[in-house]
Amino acid sequence: MFEAAFRAHVADALLPTASPRFKQMLAAQHITVRPAASGLATTGRKYEKPLLVLFGVAAVVLLISCANIANLILARNAARHREIVVRLALGASRTRIAWQLFTENLTLALSGCLVAVLLSAWGTRLLVSLLPPSSLPVAFNLRPDFAVFGFTGGVAVATAILFGLGPALRASREKLEMSLHGGQRVIGSGWRGRLLVAGQLALSLPLLVGAGLFVKTLHNLKSSDLGFHAENVVTFDLSHPKGTSQDRLRQACAEIKQRLESHPGVIVASYSSGSMYGDGGWSGSVDVIGNPSPGKDNDVGLISAGPGFFEAIGLGLLQGRYLNFQDQAEKPPVAVVNESFARHYFGSESAIGQRIKLDFEPEIVREIVGLVRDAKHYGVRERVWPMVYLPAREGDSFLVRANLNTQLLAGIVRTEVRASDKILQIQEMQPFDTVINGMISQERLTALLSSVFGVLACLIAAIGLYGVVAYGVSRRTNEFGIRMAMGAQRRDVRILVLRQTLVVILCGVAIGVGGALVAARLLSSEIYGMLYGIKPTDISLLMGATISLVAIALLAAFLPARRASRVDPMVALRYE
Secondary structure, X not given: OHHHHHHXXXXXXXXXXOOHHHHHHHHOOOOXXXXXXXXXXXXXXXXXXXXHHHHHHHHHHHHHHHHHHHHHHHHHHHHOHHHHHHHHHOOOOHHHHHHHHHHHHHXXXXXXXXXXXXXXXXXXXXXXXXXXXXXXXXXXXXXXXXXXXXXXXXXXXXXXXXXXXXXXXXXXXXXXXXXHOOOOOOOXXXXXXXXXXXXXXXXXXXXXXXXHHHHHHHHHHHHOOOOOOOOOEEEEEEEOOOXXXXXXXXXXXXXXXXXXXXXXXXXXXXXXXXXXXXXXXXEEEXXXXXXXXXXXXXXXXXXXXXXXXXXXXXXXXXXXXXXXXXXXXXXXXXXXXXXXXXXXXXXXXXXXXXXXXXXXXXXXXXXXXXXXXXXXXXXXXXXXXXXXXXXXXXXXXXXXXXXXXXXXXXXXXXXXXXXXXXXXEEEXXXXXXXXXXXXXXXXXXXXXXXXXXXXXXXXXXHHHHHHHHHHHHHHOHHHHHHHHHOOOOHHHHHHHHHHHHHHHHHHHHHHHXXXXXXXXXXXXXXXXXXXXXXOOOOXXXXXXXXXXXXXXXXXXXXXXXXXXXXXXXXXXXXXX
């Protein structure tokens, strides 16, 4: 209803004079109505996809941990099989035995749930501390409510049923005749333990590959050429009371620029209207005098730039000249364009001297007087737009390039702005490279947390593998003693254990490679689009993660294998 009313109002007010492209763009837009109490903060929408991915990663780590616990439960039940058999022989029902074992597992799961809730209070604060500061004050409610407790408790009960009920039922089905006749029992987990270990390794590899993809994406974003140089540049915005005259703002901007540049160490200061970098860009359509517009894509990015803007931002000049004070009079009207604009509209011809008209000023014909390098003003992930830079008499954003300490420069800026006009207020003063780094904050957060989870999953899987191999070695002590008594060397025993373990490792890794490829393609798809500058099938990354996981797994298996090779044959035979 609200959207229909809004579209009707727009149709009456704007569409009669709007361009066809604007009509098409408006038709594709949808309106989302949100409660006013939730505010206008975009943090939730910005981090929605990364947090969804990290939720999946945490779920995978939980599965790996549960598989590890299931292995321990199998081993513990195997160690208690004599107790269970005796109780069955004394008349205890199998249902009661299974219920007791499951209750023990459920108690363990609920205890872990309680510890997790306590740790979550610290973890959520740590997570919020990793977020960059926002221009809008955002209050996060970090108190766990009944929904959080209910979800956590439900997960605990589900994991207890999924990974604790099976071992409990299996342990309650002991065969009395075979067990009461005595004899050493073979490893209780058997193929189930090896299957769980292979599953842990299969789940760990996609996490390692995903962490590598996110780290590589972050590296590519940080090393991407933006077209300008943000080092030694401080930016700040100016706010003023509503109704302040343009003449007063123009005079204030010119005076602030002059005052700042009079200080030793300040190279250049300038101002602009329109986003220098990030969201909030200004765009429009353009007509080139004497040339038909090529194709349907006729939108260009627009920035109104004051004198010294290009020098302050470090945007290189290729042809012609920069904008200066004389251009503010608009006699004649001029503009500077970038390489993408010149290439799109003029091809191999020179852009200098060409004339253009912009849709919001149809009566003004501007001459192109300068050509500058391409720059990614709208974010490192965005394409390079054809840009038009117009002369600005005033602006709400300032840049100062200086060879001064940031704190010293900040003090100078505050003093000079206050001296220029007391009605002006400084907003969000920070180094320009901090602004740029803030635009990739979600990639930094994703890379950090995915790396932590990937390493954690790998360690848990290695511990699980170590436990299974160590338990198997302890149950096969007599076998190894007999082998060595019959002439086997210590090296032969080590190789035997490692070879059998390597089969499990390779099976898990083979499954994990397929899962890693599927996960990588999903992350690079249009749904998520979280990768940058890297192919989801990067062989070097996949091979590196695979080799690392196999090496860690073999190291975890080597310690029990070495212990198996040190078995004293005489002790083993005497025990037998």
